[in-house]
Structures are given as C-alpha cells and as structure tokens.
Amino acid sequence: MTPWTAVNSEGYEAPAALAVDTVVLTVRDGELLALAVRRDDGALALPGGFVGAGERPEATARRKLREKTGLRRSYVEELGAFADPGRDPRGWIPSIAHMALVPPDTVAADPNALWIRARGRRRLAYDHRAILRAAVARMEGKLWWSNIAVGILPGAFTMSEARRVYEAVAGLRYDGATFARDLKGTGLVVATGARRSEGRGRPASLYRFALRTPAWGAGHRKRVSAT
C-alpha cells in the first residue's frame, strides 16, 4: 500500500489526515476494562476515526463512541496528541487521543468491538498501547480529585458500588468506612435520601454526584496507600 500524502495550497507537505483515538473505559467485576475493535486483518485497535473538516476533535470522539456503544452523553476528555512520525503506516496522521468513561452495562453495539483488560498485555495496533497506558495513568491520577468517576457510576449509587469502582481504577483496596467518610468529604457527592436493598444485608443509602460536568473536589490529602 502506498502511503497517503497531502500537499497544501502553499506547496508544503501537510498531514494526510487528523485522527482521533479513544480509550473507552469502564469497570466490571472489579476490573478496569477498555473497548477495543477487531480490524479486518485481525489486529486489535482502539476505536477511532478521522476528524472531518470543520469538526472539533472531541466531536469526532463522541461520534465514534456513539457508533460503537450507542451512548450520547458520556464523559470525554482529551489525553494528548500522539504524532510521532511513523506511528501510522498509512502516512503522516497525527492522532488526538481521548478518554471516555461509560457505565458497566454498556454493550458494544459494533459486532467487532470487545472489552479487554485495561492493564492487560494484549497487543494493539499502531501506538495504541501507549495511548491506553496514558489513559489508565490519567484515570488513576484524577480519581480522587475530581468527579471523573461520574462517567462510570450510574446516576444513583451506593457507597459500596462506588468503592468497587474506585478500587478497580486505583488497583487498591479501601476500607469501607474510611472510603465512605472520605468520598463524602470531597464534597463531590450528595445523598439522594433514597435507599436500595441488595439481597442480604442492611439497605444502602444512595448517593449521586453533585455535578455531572467536570469538577474538582476540595483540597484533600493525596491517597497513596490503602488497606
């Protein structure tokens, strides 16, 4: 295959296209999962596509996310640019990497899409393993300082549900009592007043995030260790 090329109206070589690749993350059964797409040649890649002329890259990310999962209002944030020469064998194609967070019950609408372990060692096409690693690192770093988990947790959730998500993302175990105290202390969540019974045991109070848009909690001590 001959690589794609482009020349601009000034006569200089230009990028052949601008791509967006998205790390779609969720938590299921205590594990951090990422969405991958099996290409025609069998290789796995992150969901992505080309930015259209006049389109914002985040809009491209949301468009592709909708195609693969059907979701319309997910948390999406930019990870950074991946533009090293040779990253895409098709030619000079910089990619703006994004990270999206989706609820655990999200089904892969695309038949070629599947969930893989975000911390696994699966091979991915292009430089997509580096992008995946960047997303996991970003997620770990921001978890306690923002309402980033809003994208994974449902509208109302129990402290135990939230704890399992936080544990999966951070790769740590938290004490239930301490976790609830600290998460409430961030000011990012509020009690709904409702309760939910989950099989055996005392019903749990339900909480929701005070904001469903990006926000930061008050200054709290960095979480470095856990039970």
Added chain:
Amino acid sequence: MTPWTAVNSEGYEAPAALAVDTVVLTVRDGELLALAVRRDDGALALPGGFVGAGERPEATARRKLREKTGLRRSYVEELGAFADPGRDPRGWIPSIAHMALVPPDTVAADPNALWIRARGRRRLAYDHRAILRAAVARMEGKLWWSNIAVGILPGAFTMSEARRVYEAVAGLRYDGATFARDLKGTGLVVATGARRSEGRGRPASLYRFALRTPAWGAGHRKRVSAT
C-alpha cells in the same frame, strides 16, 4: 487572504498544516512570565511554528525555542491539542501546545520577543490566551509533585530562591521553614554541601535537584493553603 487548504491522496480534505505553539515560562522578581512574539501586524502571539514532515512535535517546539532564546536543553512537555475549527484564520491548522520552562536570566534572542505577565490580561492572537491559561494551570498543579521547577531554577539554588519561584508559580506565600522542610521531604532535591552568601544575613546552603529529567516525588499531601 484566501485560506490555505490541503487535499490528501485519497481525495479528502486534510489539515493545511500541523502547528506547535509553546508557552515559555520563567519567574523573575517573583512574577510568572511568559514569552510572547510581536508579529508584523503588531499582535502578540506565543512562539510557534509548523511541524515538518517526519518531525516530532516536541522537536518542533525545541527548535523554535532555540530560535527565540538560544536554549538547547530546556524542560519541555506537551500541554494538549488545540484544534477547534476556526482557531487559525489561515485555515485548518491544529496546534499541539507545549510548555517550556527556562531560567530567569534567559534573554529573548529574537528582537520581536518579549516577556509578558503569565497571569496578565494581554490580548494574544489566535486562541493563544487559552493555551497560556492551560500552561499556568498545569504548572500550578504539578509544582509540588514533580521536579518541574528544575527548568526554572539554576543548577544550584538556595531554599529561598526555590521558595520565591514556587511562590510565583503558585501565587501563594509559603513559610520559609515549612517550605524548606517540605521540599527536602519530597526527595527531589539534595544538598550540595556548598554555601552562598547573598549580601546581608547568614549564608544559605545550596541544593540541586536529584534528577534533571522529569520525575515525581513521593506521595505527599496536596498543598492547598499557605501562610
């Protein structure tokens, strides 16, 4: 002026170019400063340029930094992509924004370059004010968790010098004794054993960063308030 355009070999519209814009930061007289370049039309802009085919964007940033300041080995990190349509009137030109940190004695080699207040309200061309704001926010957020200040402080520095830089970046005042204790506690700096007399007062011990490459300190409490 007619906008630049580009079409790739597949027949689709492509970006007219890939740009890099760099926020060059330093601290002088207790103030956080950024390098700006006066264009022919009189407007101020961040130093930047186009990424060459086969060039890594960070290499472009370093190349332009060298042209404007003569510096070769500065701390440079990526801020993110700025690619909204219409951000550049010349056409579809995404920009990979970078942040560079340079010592206070850096002179602007380019006669059109000047230092402006990073937190000031000067108008900048394109979307460069947004890029500048992103750089200041990144700097504030990372200061205590990394040796990012390595780019601004000289090879050997006193705790007072370091404190003035940290204060300018964070926009806060720190207690001298507490600052020294905490900075030493990060494990990012080591004492050289030498001392330096600065006019009146007891001579100060000199320190240097243990690493001059990007690194993170141990988990420490977030600095949210100060004296």
Added chain:
DNA sequence: GAAATAGTGTCTGTGAGACATTATGGG
C-alpha cells in the same frame, strides 16, 4: 436467630502550617 452488608464512633500516627528560637553572616 444467623449471616451479611451498611453505617457510626473512635483511636492513632503523620504531616502541614505556624511560629519561637538559635545561628551566622554583613554593614
């Protein structure tokens, strides 16, 4: 009532912030 899960109360170690005190130089 037993088991399971939710939630409360409390103790402790650590570290940030503040500040008093001592040390050591220059004018």
Added chain:
DNA sequence: CCCATAATGTCTCACAGACACTATTTC
C-alpha cells in the same frame, strides 16, 4: 553592635487509616 537572613526545634490541628461496634435487612 545591630540587622538581616538561614536554619532548627516544637506545638497544634486535621485527616488518613484502622478497627471495634451498632444497625438493619434477608434467609
């Protein structure tokens, strides 16, 4: 000698982590 700055020591408050104990539900 006086002043200025550096460095040390220490007190206190807040909070993370741990864990004992109570509460409320299902089986």
